[in-house]
Amino acid sequence: MSNSTIPDEVLNQVKDLQEGIDQLQSNVGVIEQQITLIYKVISSLNDAIKAQNELKSKKPGDKILVPIGGSNLILCTIKEPQKTFISLGSGISLQTELESSKTRNKSQIENLEHSIKQLQEQHAQLTQKLNLQRQELLQIAQKYQFL
Numbered sequence: 001m002s003n004s005t006i007p008d009e010v011l012n013q014v015k016d017l018q019e020g021i022d023q024l025q026s027n028v029g030v031i032e033q034q035i036t037l038i039y040k041v042i043s044s045l046n047d048a049i050k051a052q053n054e055l056k057s058k059k060p061g062d063k064i065l066v067p068i069g070g071s072n073l074i075l076c077t078i079k080e081p082q083k084t085f086i087s088l089g090s091g092i093s094l095q096t097e098l099e100s101s102k103t104r105n106k107s108q109i110e111n112l113e114h115s116i117k118q119l120q121e122q123h124a125q126l127t128q129k130l131n132l133q134r135q136e137l138l139q140i141a142q143k144y145q146f147l
Contacts, residue, residue, distance in 0.1 A: 006144050017137045024130040031123045038112050038119075045105045045112075052102045055081045 058064065058081040065073040084101040085093040096104075 021133050028126050045109050
């Protein structure tokens, strides 16, 4: 069927639906990226907690391997195993007790897990809207036989 037999209001509706679908797909993609990034941060925090647990059994003078990035490690001698440094951002670090930084990491994980739940709820809502708009577009396409 040619476009000339499809009413203008239907063509406008199809255009609006397609724009809405494109926007919803974009938003869903952004949420998926955010969730992926948050999972990476949680993984990093869990790795830090594992390292902190390992430090509990260390004494001054013990040697450990410390990751420096890119699967590279350096051998270090522990001076104060119960002290850690936490990054505050902008190149600023703060010395703190091992248990305090571990508690901070656990709290960050809890906050991030809460953020993931919120993002998953948004994802479900947007996906539902997306499916409804796709269904509506399909119904129009079938009605006017332009599939």
